[in-house]
Amino acid sequence: MKQNTEAWRALDAAHHLHPFSDTKGLNAQGARVITRAEGIYLWDSEGNQIIDGMAGLWCVNIGYGRKDLAEVAKRQMEELAYYNTFFKTTNPQVAELSKLLAEVAPDGFEHVFYTNSGSESVDTMIRMVRHYWSSVGKPEKKVLIGRWNGYHGSTIGGASMGGMTYMHEQGDLPIPGIVHVEQPWYYKHGKDMTPEEFGLAAARWIEDKILEVGADKVAAFVGEPIQGAGGVIIPPATYWPEVERICRKHDILMVCDEVICGFGRTGQWFGHELYGVKPDLFTTAKGLSSGYLPIGAVFVGERVAQGLIEHGGDFNHGFTYSGHPVCCAVARANVTALRDEGIVARVREETGPYMQAKWRETFGQFEHIDDVRGVGLIQAFTLVKDKQKRALFDNWGTMGLACRDIFFRENLIMRACGDHIVAAPPLVISKPEIDEMLGRAARCVEEFERVVVRGQPG
Numbered sequence: 263m264k265q266n267t268e269a270w271r272a273l274d275a276a277h278h279l280h281p282f283s284d285t286k287g288l289n290a291q292g293a294r295v296i297t298r299a300e301g302i303y304l305w306d307s308e309g310n311q312i313i314d315g316m317a318g319l320w321c322v323n324i325g326y327g328r329k330d331l332a333e334v335a336k337r338q339m340e341e342l343a344y345y346n347t348f349f350k351t352t353n354p355q356v357a358e359l360s361k362l363l364a365e366v367a368p369d370g371f372e373h374v375f376y377t378n379s380g381s382e383s384v385d386t387m388i389r390m391v392r393h394y395w396s397s398v399g400k401p402e403k404k405v406l407i408g409r410w411n412g413y414h415g416s417t418i419g420g421a422s423m424g425g426m427t428y429m430h431e432q433g434d435l436p437i438p439g440i441v442h443v444e445q446p447w448y449y450k451h452g453k454d455m456t457p458e459e460f461g462l463a464a465a466r467w468i469e470d471k472i473l474e475v476g477a478d479k480v481a482a483f484v485g486e487p488i489q490g491a492g493g494v495i496i497p498p499a500t501y502w503p504e505v506e507r508i509c510r511k512h513d514i515l516m517v518c519d520e521v522i523c524g525f526g527r528t529g530q531w532f533g534h535e536l537y538g539v540k541p542d543l544f545t546t547a548k549g550l551s552s553g554y555l556p557i558g559a560v561f562v563g564e565r566v567a568q569g570l571i572e573h574g575g576d577f578n579h580g581f582t583y584s585g586h587p588v589c590c591a592v593a594r595a596n597v598t599a600l601r602d603e604g605i606v607a608r609v610r611e612e613t614g615p616y617m618q619a620k621w622r623e624t625f626g627q628f629e630h631i632d633d634v635r636g637v638g639l640i641q642a643f644t645l646v647k648d649k650q651k652r653a654l655f656d657n658w659g660t661m662g663l664a665c666r667d668i669f670f671r672e673n674l675i676m677r678a679c680g681d682h683i684v685a686a687p688p689l690v691i692s693k694p695e696i697d698e699m700l701g702r703a704a705r706c707v708e709e710f711e712r713v714v715v716r717g718q719p720g
């Protein structure tokens with residue numbers, strides 16, 4: 263394998279431009295070659311066993327290596343590998359999946375629109391929301407409000423909707439008609455308020471923006487129930503209900519981006535259910551197929567669905583692979599397993615609470631870790647210079663990367679989002695595996711504090 267590793271690295275360096283990567287730096291170092299996976303573990307081409315504390319990119323909810331999903335894909339490829347859903351045609355798999363999704367979604371979500379990814383779900387949502395308002399006679403309602411540090415994908419629409427300024431800088435984003443408000447990050451922005459007060463205040467930033475733009479011009483507010491790639495920013499419990507109240511008051515659609523939170527990540531089927539709110543639409547991908555094949559879906563609530571169906575006429579939007587039969591078959595098997603094997607319920611009742619207790623116990627005692635947080639199987643902590651003063655390190659992100667590199671070297675995948683360290687393992691992780699993951703992480707953090715922060719010899 264050693265020889266292969268070098269050969270694959272050379273090919274990769276010669277021909278492959280990686281997403282979100284500095285190609286020059288990566289090629290100098292060489293990419294790690296992942297060759298197989300089972301449960302929560304990955305193996306690289308050198309034979310190292312790695313704990314995947316991120317479920318790939320927050321997506322392999324069901325865990326790796328499910329032969330039954332592979333079987334479903336094989337059978338479907340043999341039966342009907344592809345046909346489109348554009349021109350008065352459908353297929354059994356897309357019809358059955360749509361029914362299943364209506365069952366697992368909260369009441370009032372009877373319709374879905376299919377895409378291939380989270381970014382496409384967000385782009386679809388943007389176009390659908392604007393088309394909805396035009397269809398019901400309010401074409402001037404076009405502006406979408408997102409949040410700074412939100413992540414909604416990499417397409418022009420998704421990256422505009424997101425609030426990652428380093429993405430906006432590349433390619434003149436956001437596109438017109440998309441504006442942003444501050445994220446509900448209590449630790450940074452909520453200093454002299456209680457979390458409850460801060461939740462209300464942060465929601466009212468949205469109202470300020472609505473009034474600034476003019477409610478008659480605003481189509482929707484869009485937010486992740488818990489901001490994922492922004493560093494697992496969990497809003498106070500008062501935030502989403504107040505956002506919902508404000509959206510209703512000003513007749514603005516409320517959209518949740520459930521690409522990470524959806525399909526059990528928080529212990530609920532969808533993240534917004536944690537907060538007792540009801541969006542008008544929500545976007546999904548990732549956990550819908552647990553990453554086994556690319557598929558996303560926009561869930562459309564009653565109001566928008568009826569508006570589109572009754573008044574919309576043609577919706578001039580769709581993808582060659584919308585409702586792809588093989589992706590739908592695999593998604594269906596995956597969602598059925600998440601439900602019927604009790605995987606989502608176990609996150610809610612057992613492994614989620616266990617992870618959260620252990621996560622706080624393990625990381626709460628480090629000198630340079632604060633804001634230890636999480637719900638279900640999504641969690642984070644923040645590396646800080648001084649806990650008492652709530653002071654962050656200078657050069658935001660540098661410490662996060664240094665810590666992440668230690669995890670990586672020790673065969674543990676956890677991610678740095680700035681100086682937030684985040685984890686989101688496959689939902690099938692067992693309690694002993696949680697112990698193993700956190701034990702390894704704690705040893706890495708000890709080394710981080712000793713070597714990187716205090717500068718002692720490794």
Ligand code: PMP
Nearest residue numbers: 379380381413414415519521522
């Ligand atoms: N929305 C959210 C909330 C996401 O986390 C992501 C991906 N991390 C996306 C959209 C984009 O999904 P994709 O990478 O599948 O396009």
